[in-house]
Amino acid sequence: MILEARNVRRLYGAFVALDGVSLSVREGEFVSIIGPNGAGKSTLINVLTGVLAPSGGSVRFKDRDIGGIGAVTLTRLGMARSFQLVQIFPELTVLETLQAAVVSRLGLGSRFFASLAGDGRVQREALEVAALFNLHEKAHTPTRELPQGDKKLLDVASAFALKPEIILLDEPTSGVSTADKHAVMEILVGAAKRMGLRAIIQVEHDMDIVFGYSDRIIALHQGKVLADATPAQIEADAQVMDMVVGRRRGATIPAPHPALSPEGRGRSSKPSPPEGERAG
Amino acid sequence: MRAALILVLVAVAIVALPLVAPAYYVTLMLPFMAYGVVLLGLNLLFGYTGLVSFGHALFIGIGAYSGAVLTTRFGMRQMELILLAAALAAAVVAAPVGALCVRYVKIYFGMLTLAFGMVFYTFLLKFYRLTGGDEGMRMLRPYLLGQSWEGFSKTAYLIGPYYYFSVAVLALATLLMWRIVRSPFGLCLRTIRDNPLKAESLGVSVPRFRWYAFMISAVYAAVGGALLATPTGNVDPTLAYWTHSGNIVFMVLLGGFASFFGPLLGAFVFIFLQDTVMSVFPYWRLVFGAVLAVLVIFAPGGLMGLFARRMPAEVSRG
Numbered sequence: 001m002i003l004e005a006r007n008v009r010r011l012y013g014a015f016v017a018l019d020g021v022s023l024s025v026r027e028g029e030f031v032s033i034i035g036p037n038g039a040g041k042s043t044l045i046n047v048l049t050g051v052l053a054p055s056g057g058s059v060r061f062k063d064r065d066i067g068g069i070g071a072v073t074l075t076r077l078g079m080a081r082s083f084q085l086v087q088i089f090p091e092l093t094v095l096e097t098l099q100a101a102v103v104s105r106l107g108l109g110s111r112f113f114a115s116l117a118g119d120g121r122v123q124r125e126a127l128e129v130a131a132l133f134n135l136h137e138k139a140h141t142p143t144r145e146l147p148q149g150d151k152k153l154l155d156v157a158s159a160f161a162l163k164p165e166i167i168l169l170d171e172p173t174s175g176v177s178t179a180d181k182h183a184v185m186e187i188l189v190g191a192a193k194r195m196g197l198r199a200i201i202q203v204e205h206d207m208d209i210v211f212g213y214s215d216r217i218i219a220l221h222q223g224k225v226l227a228d229a230t231p232a233q234i235e236a237d238a239q240v241m242d243m244v245v246g247r248r249r250g251a252t253i254p255a256p257h258p259a260l261s262p263e264g265r266g267r268s269s270k271p272s273p274p275e276g277e278r279a280g
Numbered sequence: 281m282r283a284a285l286i287l288v289l290v291a292v293a294i295v296a297l298p299l300v301a302p303a304y305y306v307t308l309m310l311p312f313m314a315y316g317v318v319l320l321g322l323n324l325l326f327g328y329t330g331l332v333s334f335g336h337a338l339f340i341g342i343g344a345y346s347g348a349v350l351t352t353r354f355g356m357r358q359m360e361l362i363l364l365a366a367a368l369a370a371a372v373v374a375a376p377v378g379a380l381c382v383r384y385v386k387i388y389f390g391m392l393t394l395a396f397g398m399v400f401y402t403f404l405l406k407f408y409r410l411t412g413g414d415e416g417m418r419m420l421r422p423y424l425l426g427q428s429w430e431g432f433s434k435t436a437y438l439i440g441p442y443y444y445f446s447v448a449v450l451a452l453a454t455l456l457m458w459r460i461v462r463s464p465f466g467l468c469l470r471t472i473r474d475n476p477l478k479a480e481s482l483g484v485s486v487p488r489f490r491w492y493a494f495m496i497s498a499v500y501a502a503v504g505g506a507l508l509a510t511p512t513g514n515v516d517p518t519l520a521y522w523t524h525s526g527n528i529v530f531m532v533l534l535g536g537f538a539s540f541f542g543p544l545l546g547a548f549v550f551i552f553l554q555d556t557v558m559s560v561f562p563y564w565r566l567v568f569g570a571v572l573a574v575l576v577i578f579a580p581g582g583l584m585g586l587f588a589r590r591m592p593a594e595v596s597r598g
Contacts (some may be wrong), residue, residue: 006286024467070478072483074481080482083477083478083481087475087477087478088478089474089475089479091470092470092474099464100468100479101482103467109465109468109484112463112465113456113463114461114464115459115461115463116466120462155478158478158482162482162483169315187546231408237399239579
């Protein structure tokens with residue numbers, strides 16, 4: 001068990017955003033959190049990443065209570081995140097963005113007089129991550145000049161550059177054109193494998209992505225866990241499909257992506273194209 | 281390559297100036313160099329960390345008064361030690377002030393720094409016995425490199441040894457700042473300037489790095505302040521007044537905060553423009569106000585921003 005939430009409640013005044021949410025993420029899992037708007041996904045992400053303290057219950061990461069400990073400390077413990085609305089450093093280049101993550105991870109930030117350009121390790125690691133995400137040719141491009149899809153990719157890539165054990169992706173393909181979504185996911189899952197991540201959690205609206213890549217899906221509804229099961233089981237559950245997915249998917253169930261599941265390691269990372277109907 | 285050439289030419293011009301220029305213009309270079317040091321520090325906060333301080337005259341005041349107090353009250357005249365003491369005093373004050381200020385951003389940060397500046401100004405004004413009140417204190421001619429330079433007239437001292445001493449301090453300050461902005465630390469500051477939320481998510485402790493930047497800029501301002509006191513020979517509370525803080529922010533804007541050398545250019549143009557305008561027209565603030573308005577509207581990148589397209593990237597984009 002890497003990450004575990006137990007009976008988490010979160011209130012905003014009288015409004016109950018999370019009402020006794022329990023979940024756990026195990027080694028090698030790719031877990032998707034789904035749910036309609038207002039189901040509590042954003043609050044859950046913020047609680048899981050230590051930004052918000054739970055009003056009740058506990059969140060444990062590697063057997064340590066992380067309730068409200070803040071992004072900086074959590075990063076150091078080995079959890080990274082990306083954002084739903086793309087977050088970049090407009091004036092920095094792609095390479096500088098990745099270097100910042102490497103500098104932070106290696107704890108070099110307080111080197112006031114050291115030469116950044118002369119630090120071979122930082123340069124090398126940043127370039128490695130750039131290459132993993134197909135951003136190496138744009139290494140010296142100012143981030144503000146990147147196309148939207150690359151900005152999104154860089155946001156995720158910089159989180160990966162922290163070499164986290166677990167990564168939390170808030171809608172990794174939002175703002176990415178439908179045609180590019182699978183390519184982005186392939187890059188992402190491939191990078192996770194190469195960098196030895198222990199688990200991925202994503203919040204995602206695109207059901208093709210959710211059903212195509214997840215080992216497990218957690219469906220939230222009105223601050224409660226409505227279902228916590230494999231894609232196949234979710235697909236078979238008419239009630240969940242109606243309430244959370246909002247429609248029936250096609251009869252065929254796409255196989256989960258094998259990249260991260262322990263039995264799938266070492267297998268071909270060829271994507272199994274989702275055969276269900278396309279999300280509108 | 282061209283950047284290096286420009287730098288070398290500027291350096292040669294500065295070193296050769298006392299040999300060719302009238303003494304008057306050489307003495308005008310002294311405040312330029314003092315402000316140069318101040319602005320290098322201020323721009324670490326402004327251009328690299330994204331925090332605009334409207335109270336940095338506080339630290340100029342601390343530096344200048346350190347020199348005056350040490351030379352007149354304690355008979356301590358070694359300029360090297362005065363600079364060290366000024367830096368130390370600034371750090372002692374900046375540590376708690378900065379810790380409080382960096383918890384706020386934008387206008388709140390600016391207003392809080394302004395408030396501390398006003399507090400210090402009032403302190404200088406009211407604690408007459410220590411500071412001389414509104415008349416201020418004398419700054420005795422400091423010794424340089426252990427020499428008293430007794431045989432030199434005031435002007436000869438200023439355009440000779442003191443000029444080159446200032447050049448050396450500015451050069452050292454520039455070199456150190458050049459390294460700071462190119463260090464891993466400098467990169468962390470730029471992430472904070474661009475996007476604090478994202479910086480935090482990458483593990484960069486935003487308040488801590490802002491505090492470091494604040495401390496460094498305060499030390500720079502105090503060193504510059506101590507340098508500034510000698511040519512005037514007298515320090516008074518207006519050094520720490522908020523309009524002085526405004527002036528140095530103006531210099532940074534004038535030169536361009538987006539580039540490493542922009543603030544130095546701003547200080548240079550400010551000093552010489554002020555001198556020229558004042559000699560022909562008593563209302564120099566009117567002219568400067570107009571310049572500032574034009575600048576903000578038409579050239580937000582400052583003078584360096586105007587040249588940026590024709591300048592090598594290393595110079596324009598420090």
